[in-house]
Each structure stands twice: as structure tokens, then as C-alpha cells.
Amino acid sequence: MTTVAGKRLVDGYALVVFDLDGVIYLIDRPIPGAVEAVARLHAEGRAVAYATNNASRRSSEVTALLTGMGVPARPEEVLTSAAATAELLRDRLPDDAAVLVVGAEALRAEIRAVGLRPVSTADEEPAAVVQGYGPEVGWVDLAEATVAVRAGAPWYATNTDRTLPSGRGPLPGNGSLVAVLRTALDREPDVVVGKPEPALFATAARRAGSGRTLVVGDRLDTDIEGARRAGLDSLLVLTGVSDVPELLAAPERRRPTHVSFDLAGLFEPAAVARVPGEPELGGWSVDLTAAGLVLSGAGRPLDALAALCAVAWSASVGPVVRAASPAAEEALWALGLPA
Incomplete structure (x- = not known):
């Protein structure tokens, strides 16, 4: 299994640091489920911060944008490049x-x-x-x-x-x-000041004191690499720039700790996977062939992704994947991969 049954990802961290564009909103509209996720963190009394490379808005402007969407943000929670x-x-x-x-x-x-x-x-x-x-x-x-x-x-x-x-x-x-x-x-x-330089995340992490910090981002080349350089765990959400083919081809410095389709992965154990997993995981099996990766079996698409990451990252192969079962075809479609 890629998650501990019944254990929520967010329960392992004292602070959650969000990227904004592609995670909380897209330009000026909230991403579905994002407002509810942040509101849930606030309702539970959890510490939240926002770290954005967007240099076209001041912290106060970002705060106004967030609060206008229903997110109760404060200027001191917003860190801009x-x-x-x-x-x-x-x-x-x-x-x-x-x-x-x-x-x-x-x-x-x-x-x-x-x-x-x-x-x-x-x-x-x-x-x-x-x-x-x-x-x-x-x-x-x-x-x-x-x-x-x-x-x-x-x-x-x-x-x-x-x-x-x-x-x-x-x-x-x-x-x-x-x-x-x-x-x-x-x-x-x-x-260069912003992500993937670690300064923004390091500044946010200091606010967590001795507790652990989780960085949530949509980009491997900024959010995830920046989190790794700051020594922090990360969650890649597939609501923004980076997609599954990019994840499978990611060099070590850009590999997240966890992956989910959206922010539901913070709260629902079934909606997140730790990566990499194992080549045989959750009913799936991944084999390496001369033509690329072959996925067979059945199970959660995220478990398939964790298994694919295990083989792709260990062999340093690209994101060419073939389905060997009808369930595998459906999983690859859900992951945005041609079958």
C-alpha cells in the first residue's frame, strides 16, 4: 500500500505551504476543491502559508485575491518572490x-x-x-x-x-x-531569488518551529525541486503545469514525496500515493521492456502511478507506457497517458 489505512497525509505535518497558481487558483479563479481544502485546514487550527514566484502582485494583493475567493488568508501568511x-x-x-x-x-x-x-x-x-x-x-x-x-x-x-x-x-x-x-x-x-531556490520555503518552514512542513505544488521544476533543496516533503497535485509524463521522466532533484490528483489528497488516504512505490503494488505490476513500461493488473490509478514511478525512476526511462489489461488502459487514461 502507498498510504497507511485511515491515516491522513496532513496529520503528519505542522505546516502546509501552498503554491498558488495551479494549486489554489488559476489566474483569478479558484481551482475546484481548493477553497474547501484550505477552509478545512483553518477549521482544524492548522498552520498555512503561501509561497509564490508570481512577482506581479504584492502580498496584500494576493491576500485580497484569496479572501475574495473565500480563503481567510492574512498578509503575513503570503510569501512572494x-x-x-x-x-x-x-x-x-x-x-x-x-x-x-x-x-x-x-x-x-x-x-x-x-x-x-x-x-x-x-x-x-x-x-x-x-x-x-x-x-x-x-x-x-x-x-x-x-x-x-x-x-x-x-x-x-x-x-x-x-x-x-x-x-x-x-x-x-x-x-x-x-x-x-x-x-x-x-x-x-x-x-535568482524564487523557487527552486529554497529561500521562500525555508522562511515558511521556520514558522513551523520543530514541526514538519509539507510543500504543495503543481510544478516539478520550481515547487518540488525547491522543497527538496529546502529539505522538506512535498505533494505534487496534478491541477496545474506538471503532468504524469513529466513526473515519470523527472530527475531525482524534482521527484515529490507524494502525488495526488488534487488537494483531496491532504485528507483522504485513498486520494494520495507516496512515490515511488514498488513495481508490484495495489493489484498492479509494471515490467520494463525494450519498448518502454508495461502496466498490467487492476487497482487504483494512483497505485499504478506509484508503481510506474518505481520502475521509471530506477531505470531512468521515459514516460512510454503500454497497457496489458483493460483496467490498465482505464488507469492510463485517468493518468493522462496514451495507452
């Missing part, structure tokens, strides 16, 4: 130092809030360049940042998410905009 980057710059630069900001107004506001001065051009001789996601970022912004970095200003990126989720599928994220500067400058940013 914009605020973390501003605090880092505050510690490294003199008061009122000029900082060239490429991103949304929320990032400029965070820079002002720590006593620094946001500017828009390289001619203002910025002491640093900070780059975060903003839907209005254009060529002129990127050009000014390029000039400033070439003149010697250190380059800070709030995060490097290649994409961000939307109702129309993944769209270019800050990592894609960072890639423009990376190409123009032929170098990496000097500092």
Missing part, C-alpha cells in the same frame, strides 16, 4: 539606491517599500537590475536592463519559471523573459 527580492536588495544596497525594475508595478512597490528607488532607464545609473514577470514588459524594458547589466549593475531575477498557467494552457513566464536577457548578455543572472 517580489517581496523576498526587495528585502535582499535592501540588505545589500544603501538607502535610496536606484534599482532598474523590469516587471509589474507590484515589484516597483516592493522596491519602494524597503527604501530603494525604482527607475526605468540605464541612464539613471542603477545600482542593480531586478527582473520579474509583468504582462506589460516589452523590448524597451529588456533593452534598458541589458545596457545596465553590461555597465556593471548586478542582475537579480525574482524567479525563472519558464511558463505560467492560464485557462488557455501554459504561457510565457518570467523565465522566458529572463532567457531574452540571457541570450543578449550571454550570461546568467547574478541572483
Whole structure:
């Protein structure tokens, strides 16, 4: 079995840290079941925090968005990459130092809030360049940042998410905009603050004291890798960016502790699986062939996934899976895998 009968996943942790986009909401609409899950945690008196790489909203704005959806969040529970980057710059630069900001107004506001001065051009001789996601970022912004970095200003990126989720599928994220500067400058940013760097999760985990922390995310390359780098357990929910094929092909640094279809996995033992499992698990059997993985038997789709992870990860094979039984075909369909 992948879970202990009757034991809820959440009961093993003092703090649950949620990513937002793809876990709690999608852009500005709650993901089905998310509001109820967070409300249940609050009703049980459990500690909750939110860690987001989205640098286009301030903590207060995120709190307002959450409360507008029915989630009773407080600003001190919300950790954003914009605020973390501003605090880092505050510690490294003199008061009122000029900082060239490429991103949304929320990032400029965070820079002002720590006593620094946001500017828009390289001619203002910025002491640093900070780059975060903003839907209005254009060529002129990127050009000014390029000039400033070439003149010697250190380059800070709030995060490097290649994409961000939307109702129309993944769209270019800050990592894609960072890639423009990376190409123009032929170098990496000097500092990346957001996930998968461990700072956001480490800050949240300190609030749990001696208790254990669980990170819940939808992205292997940010949420899950960041949790592992912070030494924390993680739950991958399949409501956002990362899917089952990506999970089966994940390198070790991006492998979660648990996986579930959605946040029901926090409370229902049957709705979550610990990964990897065993090649023979819960009525399933997985064999490795020259053509890929073969799934046979019958049982829970999540048990099939745990068994598939066991073989795929140990053999470092890709997500090519063939069904050897009608039940296996149904399980692979439920997991989003072609049979």
C-alpha cells in the first residue's frame, strides 16, 4: 500500500505551504476543491502559508485575491518572490539606491517599500537590475536592463519559471523573459531569488518551529525541486503545469514525496500515493521492456502511478507506457497517458 489505512497525509505535518497558481487558483479563479481544502485546514487550527514566484502582485494583493475567493488568508501568511527580492536588495544596497525594475508595478512597490528607488532607464545609473514577470514588459524594458547589466549593475531575477498557467494552457513566464536577457548578455543572472531556490520555503518552514512542513505544488521544476533543496516533503497535485509524463521522466532533484490528483489528497488516504512505490503494488505490476513500461493488473490509478514511478525512476526511462489489461488502459487514461 502507498498510504497507511485511515491515516491522513496532513496529520503528519505542522505546516502546509501552498503554491498558488495551479494549486489554489488559476489566474483569478479558484481551482475546484481548493477553497474547501484550505477552509478545512483553518477549521482544524492548522498552520498555512503561501509561497509564490508570481512577482506581479504584492502580498496584500494576493491576500485580497484569496479572501475574495473565500480563503481567510492574512498578509503575513503570503510569501512572494517580489517581496523576498526587495528585502535582499535592501540588505545589500544603501538607502535610496536606484534599482532598474523590469516587471509589474507590484515589484516597483516592493522596491519602494524597503527604501530603494525604482527607475526605468540605464541612464539613471542603477545600482542593480531586478527582473520579474509583468504582462506589460516589452523590448524597451529588456533593452534598458541589458545596457545596465553590461555597465556593471548586478542582475537579480525574482524567479525563472519558464511558463505560467492560464485557462488557455501554459504561457510565457518570467523565465522566458529572463532567457531574452540571457541570450543578449550571454550570461546568467547574478541572483535568482524564487523557487527552486529554497529561500521562500525555508522562511515558511521556520514558522513551523520543530514541526514538519509539507510543500504543495503543481510544478516539478520550481515547487518540488525547491522543497527538496529546502529539505522538506512535498505533494505534487496534478491541477496545474506538471503532468504524469513529466513526473515519470523527472530527475531525482524534482521527484515529490507524494502525488495526488488534487488537494483531496491532504485528507483522504485513498486520494494520495507516496512515490515511488514498488513495481508490484495495489493489484498492479509494471515490467520494463525494450519498448518502454508495461502496466498490467487492476487497482487504483494512483497505485499504478506509484508503481510506474518505481520502475521509471530506477531505470531512468521515459514516460512510454503500454497497457496489458483493460483496467490498465482505464488507469492510463485517468493518468493522462496514451495507452
